Amino acid sequence: MPHITNVMICTCTNCISNSALDIRDSLESEIKRRELEDDVLVVPTGASGLCVNGPILIVQPEGIFYQHLKTKDIPNLVEEHFLKGRPVKSLMYVPPGQDSPIPELRSIPFFKDQRLIALRNRGLIDPDSIDEYIARDGYKALAKVVTSMKPEAVIKEISDSGLRGRGGAGFPTGRKWESRRKDPRTPKYVVCNADEGDPGAFMDRSIIEADPHSVIEGMAIGAYAVGASSGYVYLRMEYPLAVKRMQLSIEKAREYGLLGEDILGLGFDFDLQIFKGAGAFVCGETTALVASIEGKIPEPRQRPPRTTLWEKPVVINNVETWANVPVIVNWGAKWFSQIGTETSKGTKVFSLAGNINNAGLVEVPMGITLREIVYNIGGGIPKGKQFKAVQTGGPSGGFIPASLLDLRVDYEQLDAAGSMMGSGGMVVMDENTCMVEMARYFVDFTNDESCGKCTSCREGSLALLQILQRICRGEGREGDVELLEELAEAIKDASQCGLGQSLSNPVLSSLKHFREEYEEHVKNKRCPAGVCKALITFDIDKEKCTGCRLCAKKCPQDAITGEAKEPHVIDQEKCIKCGVCVDVCKFEAVSIT
Amino acid sequence: MIQKASDKVGAVLVVGGGVGGMQASLDLAESGYKVYLVEKAPSIGGVMAQLDKTFPTNDCAMCTLAPRMVDCGRHPDIEKLIYSEIESIEGEVGNFKVSIRKKARSVDPDKCTGCGECVAHCLVRNIVYMDRPGREPVQMEESMRVKVDDILDSYRGGPEIIVPILHDVNEEFNWLPPEALLRIAEVKEIPIEHILRIASFYNAFSLTPKGKHVIRVCTGTACYVKGAQRILDTFARELSVDVGGVTEDGQFSLETVNCVGCCGQSPVITVDEDIYGYVNQTMAQDLLGKYT
Numbered sequence: 001m002p003h004i005t006n007v008m009i010c011t012c013t014n015c016i017s018n019s020a021l022d023i024r025d026s027l028e029s030e031i032k033r034r035e036l037e038d039d040v041l042v043v044p045t046g047a048s049g050l051c052v053n054g055p056i057l058i059v060q061p062e063g064i065f066y067q068h069l070k071t072k073d074i075p076n077l078v079e080e081h082f083l084k085g086r087p088v089k090s091l092m093y094v095p096p097g098q099d100s101p102i103p104e105l106r107s108i109p110f111f112k113d114q115r116l117i118a119l120r121n122r123g124l125i126d127p128d129s130i131d132e133y134i135a136r137d138g139y140k141a142l143a144k145v146v147t148s149m150k151p152e153a154v155i156k157e158i159s160d161s162g163l164r165g166r167g168g169a170g171f172p173t174g175r176k177w178e179s180r181r182k183d184p185r186t187p188k189y190v191v192c193n194a195d196e197g198d199p200g201a202f203m204d205r206s207i208i209e210a211d212p213h214s215v216i217e218g219m220a221i222g223a224y225a226v227g228a229s230s231g232y233v234y235l236r237m238e239y240p241l242a243v244k245r246m247q248l249s250i251e252k253a254r255e256y257g258l259l260g261e262d263i264l265g266l267g268f269d270f271d272l273q274i275f276k277g278a279g280a281f282v283c284g285e286t287t288a289l290v291a292s293i294e295g296k297i298p299e300p301r302q303r304p305p306r307t308t309l310w311e312k313p314v315v316i317n318n319v320e321t322w323a324n325v326p327v328i329v330n331w332g333a334k335w336f337s338q339i340g341t342e343t344s345k346g347t348k349v350f351s352l353a354g355n356i357n358n359a360g361l362v363e364v365p366m367g368i369t370l371r372e373i374v375y376n377i378g379g380g381i382p383k384g385k386q387f388k389a390v391q392t393g394g395p396s397g398g399f400i401p402a403s404l405l406d407l408r409v410d411y412e413q414l415d416a417a418g419s420m421m422g423s424g425g426m427v428v429m430d431e432n433t434c435m436v437e438m439a440r441y442f443v444d445f446t447n448d449e450s451c452g453k454c455t456s457c458r459e460g461s462l463a464l465l466q467i468l469q470r471i472c473r474g475e476g477r478e479g480d481v482e483l484l485e486e487l488a489e490a491i492k493d494a495s496q497c498g499l500g501q502s503l504s505n506p507v508l509s510s511l512k513h514f515r516e517e518y519e520e521h522v523k524n525k526r527c528p529a530g531v532c533k534a535l536i537t538f539d540i541d542k543e544k545c546t547g548c549r550l551c552a553k554k555c556p557q558d559a560i561t562g563e564a565k566e567p568h569v570i571d572q573e574k575c576i577k578c579g580v581c582v583d584v585c586k587f588e589a590v591s592i593t
Numbered sequence: 594m595i596q597k598a599s600d601k602v603g604a605v606l607v608v609g610g611g612v613g614g615m616q617a618s619l620d621l622a623e624s625g626y627k628v629y630l631v632e633k634a635p636s637i638g639g640v641m642a643q644l645d646k647t648f649p650t651n652d653c654a655m656c657t658l659a660p661r662m663v664d665c666g667r668h669p670d671i672e673k674l675i676y677s678e679i680e681s682i683e684g685e686v687g688n689f690k691v692s693i694r695k696k697a698r699s700v701d702p703d704k705c706t707g708c709g710e711c712v713a714h715c716l717v718r719n720i721v722y723m724d725r726p727g728r729e730p731v732q733m734e735e736s737m738r739v740k741v742d743d744i745l746d747s748y749r750g751g752p753e754i755i756v757p758i759l760h761d762v763n764e765e766f767n768w769l770p771p772e773a774l775l776r777i778a779e780v781k782e783i784p785i786e787h788i789l790r791i792a793s794f795y796n797a798f799s800l801t802p803k804g805k806h807v808i809r810v811c812t813g814t815a816c817y818v819k820g821a822q823r824i825l826d827t828f829a830r831e832l833s834v835d836v837g838g839v840t841e842d843g844q845f846s847l848e849t850v851n852c853v854g855c856c857g858q859s860p861v862i863t864v865d866e867d868i869y870g871y872v873n874q875t876m877a878q879d880l881l882g883k884y885t
Contacts, residue, residue: 014858014870017858052858198852199812199813199815200815200852200856201854202854202856237760238851239854278798279795279796279850279851280795294753295752295753295754295755353815355818355819359858361857391814425814427856579823580874583874583875584875
């Protein structure tokens with residue numbers, strides 16, 4: 001007999017880091033203790049989206065959303081909700097700045113404005129269960145193409161849908177498949193690029209952790225369309241849970257005859273294996289990725305000629321692109337192409353992070369404005385601070401300032417604003433973020449990750465970094481800003497691969513939109529955001545300080561002195577500007593100038 | 594020696610066709626001298642042609658060499674005497690007589706296009722390449738050898754197995770001991786130089802031993818915006834260790850990681866397999882107590 005109530009507990013890496021597994025265990029034992037095991041079923045699922053409020057629990061079929069759970073809440077929750085039928089208000093979501101909670105998931109603004117295609121199964125199925133995937137129309141699309149469609153027809157369907165690569169560059173997927181199909185060399189390969197190196201991006205991890213079979217099915221359809229018989233999933237080693245779930249799902253699919261030889265008994269062979277990356281950002285670049293699989297030094301090379309794997313044709317698509325494929329096959333190109341803008345069809349998954357209330361994973365139709373994402377879905381900036389910029393596209397992207405918040409999100413618009421779609425990382429920054437320091441951060445990252453092949457990228461990023469470092473140290477010279485600009489343009493022109501060509505984007509876009517902040521650092525030796533250590537001092541406001549002694553106790557340098565209940569003072573000689581005092585002060589008495 | 598100006602020939606012999614010899618020949622030819630360039634190998638280019646990059650600027654060797662080779666090859670005033678050796682030199686400054694033995698090449702240089710088909714089809718050359726002198730067997734502890742060999746046994750194939758093997762070895766020992774790398778090279782017949790390049794290219798592999806617990810502070814953008822640098826500074830201060838280093842007692846390694854994809858709970862750190870979200874400086878101090 002089916003269970004009356006299903007309790008979906010999020011077991012993504014995010015929630016596990018907040019002891020979601022302990023909560024699952026105590027939930028199960030509590031349900032058993034109350035003899036509810038015939039009525040209530042606990043289902044572990046992938047990320048439900050609102051990661052910042054984890055661990056998360058959704059009670060179906062009502063769709064009641066519980067958040068910020070702790071193990072000690074569970075006995076009360078089980079008794080109240082499952083035994084007495086009274087949902088627990090204190091564990092529900094309360095919108096920022098409001099008092100009354102919203103019980104149902106579908107009424108929460110964060111979820112209301114989203115449109116789920118790639119994430120269609122998130123929070124609804126157990127990712128380790130292939131049966132649950134199949135119950136949600138899983139592998140129906142694969143069966144459809146193998147039984148009733150010619151490969152050319154599949155490619156036409158994908159082309160007509162207008163699907164473009166979700167890895168960032170936005171190359172039309174149908175056109176990519178078509179060219180590999182026509183390539184006479186065999187065998188052919190399909191590869192899923194899950195080397196999600198952009199810091200601040202976790203879409204690919206979440207898709208694989210929540211719904212690994214959607215990627216496997218997409219790849220199998222792609223393999224059928226181009227005529228490939230084997231494939232790789234290139235997965236980052238920093239995502240151990242995703243590796244584990246992918247491995248298990250591949251084995252399950254083989255067991256069900258959906259991978260391997262003679263799929264569905266129709267003579268189509270396709271098998272898949274995982275290639276675990278080893279922590280090199282540049283391996284997300286396709287030519288470096290195939291070199292890595294081949295066991296060569298993963299340095300990118302000039303294109304054309306087109307990327308090949310062991311000198312054979314290969315289709316490399318991003319996780320999200322593959323996850324879109326089964327839906328397009330099931331629902332048709334016409335349906336898919338109605339969503340989105342003229343040039344960018346469908347939806348895009350973004351990972352919303354940084355200084356934002358509802359950090360998490362969102363899937364929205366292309367063409368939505370940044371303002372809608374940040375304020376309606378994201379719930380605005382915490383602590384009532386000012387929005388300063390949103391950074392998209394990772395280290396290859398740029399900063400978009402408040403004046404461009406009404407920008408419609410698609411490939412072309414983001415490019416025009418000096419940023420890029422990238423894989424979909426979206427980091428929101430508030431007034432306390434220093435743009436010069438952020439530019440330094442990204443250049444430091446790319447300088448570290450540059451493979452060292454091209455001089456312009458290797459030496460150029462180092463030169464950029466040195467200039468930015470001295471500006472942040474307060475040693476910026478007259479003309480540094482102009483030099484940065486010139487150098488950044490030169491690196492863009494002279495580098496071979498995407499990493500080098502785009503590494504100056506953070507510098508150029510911050511110069512474009514926040515030039516006065518650079519000038520302030522160089523000319524007046526001031527950091528307006530209060531970040532650059534060399535340019536700031538910490539002071540205690542005598543009016544606000546209550547003399548609680550908390551900061552004095554926590555200060556690692558013993559630089560804060562003062563009698564109890566009297567205003568304290570910071571010894572500027574001893575202060576190392578670590579900021580502990582700001583963190584611990586409950587009265588906002590520590591100011592940064 | 595006294596110069597006899599009247600006997601000057603106006604031609605120069607350059608011995609050795611490496612990058613130095615080629616540059617000298619080009620400079621001389623450009624100054625109007627007739628140059629004879631003698632090289633004992635079957636081609637000009639020398640050792641530099643075998644290098645990838647040059648010290649200390651890391652410039653691409655071929656980028657320096659190739660233009661000079663082409664110029665030398667085309668220059669009408671440079672006569673290349675390739676695959677040749679000097680037998681004797683007589684005379685004095687300004688007027689030497691040199692006899693050169695040109696070895697039998699059995700290839701007509703005027704017709705040869707350098708396609709390389711003959712090399713690929715030559716049976717004798719392949720025999721020479723197979724007779725490599727053996728290396729000394731790798732010395733290592735028996736327990737380590739068993740572990741490494743177990744890992745190596747589970748992989749078959751060409752160079753593509755190297756990254757998975759290094760993953761396993763790194764996981765087993767928490768770093769890549771030099772003996773283990775030499776053993777991989779020995780058993781799988783992959784040059785140790787290639788293994789070292791791969792091992793040093795990827796961040797996941799360590800060529801130095803690590804602490805018992807590895808603390809990784811995520812410095813992805815989301816964590817950075819929310820103060821990851823200060824968390825990192827706190828750990829460095831509390832453990833008195835630099836980022837990338839190991840504490841004196843060998844208990845902790847402190848590292849950064851680019852992004853663990855837990856941006857929803859930033860700032861995030863990982864200690865060994867455990868992930869901690871919403872870390873602040875006070876919590877960082879408390880966390881260390883849990884692992885000591």
